[in-house]
Amino acid sequence: MELAELVARRPFPAAGLLLGLTRRCPLSCAHCSTVSGLFTRQEPDAGQLERFVGSFTAENRPDVVMLTGGEPLLLPALAERLSTLARSAGSRTALLSGMFFARGGALPGSRGGAFRGRRGGGFPGRRSGAIPPAILRAIRSVDHFSASLDVHHEREVPRADVFRALQLVREEGVAVSLHLTGTGASDPYLADLTRAVEKEFDGRVPCLVNEVRPFGRAASWARAARTGPDPAAASPCPMAAWPVVAFDGRVVACCNQDTVDRRPVPPHLDLGHVAEDDWATVRSRALESPVLRMLRTVGPTHLAARYGSGPRPGSYCDGCRALGGDEAVAAGAQAVAGGAAGALLDMTAAMRGSREGAQGIVRRHGCAAYAPLVVAGGPDLPETDGRDLR
Missing domain, CATH: 3.20.20.70 (Aldolase class I)
Incomplete structure (x- = not known):
């Protein structure tokens, strides 16, 4: 390879x-x-x-x-x-x-x-x-x-x-x-x-x-980086594609090291633990989460600007970590990226990223x-x- x-x-x-x-x-x-x-x-x-x-x-x-x-x-x-x-x-x-x-x-x-x-x-x-x-x-x-x-x-x-x-x-x-x-x-x-x-x-x-x-x-x-993405523009996050097994066995949907080391893991980025879950379970959570699909498709800044109900943290990654407890974001993501339509949206973004x-x-x-x-x-x-x- x-x-x-x-x-x-x-x-x-x-x-x-x-x-x-x-x-x-x-x-x-x-x-x-x-x-x-x-x-x-x-x-x-x-x-x-x-x-x-x-x-x-x-x-x-x-x-x-x-x-x-x-x-x-x-x-x-x-x-x-x-x-x-x-x-x-x-x-x-x-x-x-x-x-x-x-x-x-x-x-x-x-x-x-x-x-x-x-x-x-x-x-x-x-x-x-x-x-x-x-x-x-x-x-x-x-x-x-x-x-x-x-x-x-x-x-x-x-x-x-x-x-x-x-x-x-x-x-x-x-x-x-x-x-x-x-x-x-x-x-x-x-x-x-x-x-x-x-x-x-x-x-x-x-x-x-x-x-x-x-x-x-x-x-x-x-x-x-001195400036963040334009909230009005889509800025997909490639870091949310591959699951990461952290040093304590926790599986995280992000390879940003600050996120991998953070405990507790933000709920929308927590895919499980190797002591309790198998690959099929982790993969299903990674692929089927509407919030993760939206992060990979438009990114956290756009997602927060469109659906977020709270203040927006300064950095791109801080903004993503803050999404975990926002019910309005979860509801908005479900409406757009739930079900088969969301899976197609996710794959389309991946194909575009690999073009x-x-x-x-x-x-x-x-x-x-x-x-x-x-x-x-x-x-x-x-x-x-x-x-x-x-």
Whole structure:
């Protein structure tokens, strides 16, 4: 499964599932949206996750399961079991890693030989130049493997180490990609990094390029959007398409990290819990909720302006979270988006959102200047130091 295939499914409701295995991570990147850390031990019960993924059937399953964290490869055996269960029902799996296991020059051609962690720990008995066996088994079990890389990651895992590890994963026959993050189209770091990726992989490794958002550790320093959507205009929310399993097992209809971490979950965004519900139940709630259909079709700002009975919070996402207790919004959504007509409206919005393919989705929701890189071998970007990419 290539990156463009995965991204192209993003607008379709319940076509994917984002599954957070753990909030723990050996890295402490300054922009981490989940505020993960080595001693932040919050994770769903493994048995409950396996039961939930085991409830997939050939007739009722997500197309894609994205294993995330924290660092999901801190639990490689669990990642392998979940991907195997998902695959048995016909779902494809992808995994996103911060590449902690590549750090310290343990891979071929790197400096220093054996792996050493931040505090001197390592993998006893590991052959120099190899990915740890349990981690390699987990990687082999997935259909797509993505590595995170940006200026914050590079302070802890050098890009040369990440590149070497990705070359090894490619040799295993697993499709790979890079998730790159910067401050925007004019960021000289992104220009330098994307040139380095092109040189290293000869255009054969696609990249999903995003901009730092003001969530998690970045909330205190990243620049937030200055203006919100026009209340009179439809501004559909793509974040309400794929269910998210949070670190406490709660399933949320939104991947905005502030919402995923909020307790209690706003009622209209609460899809259940892996301890109590199966995939069929979660999928039904995600697809059949009139409010969620309206969020995906016109967005929370327009919905609140048209039906809301209370004051409107300032930000787009705050406005969405405030909709949960508004009975007028629920009634308005039911009138417009209930039943078969609402299902058709929802699917029409998804088709419209996917019309331009993976590149169009990245142009709207990622760093637009680098959207062509989501496709391996996509059009070359202009040679630049970043200042003329506007």
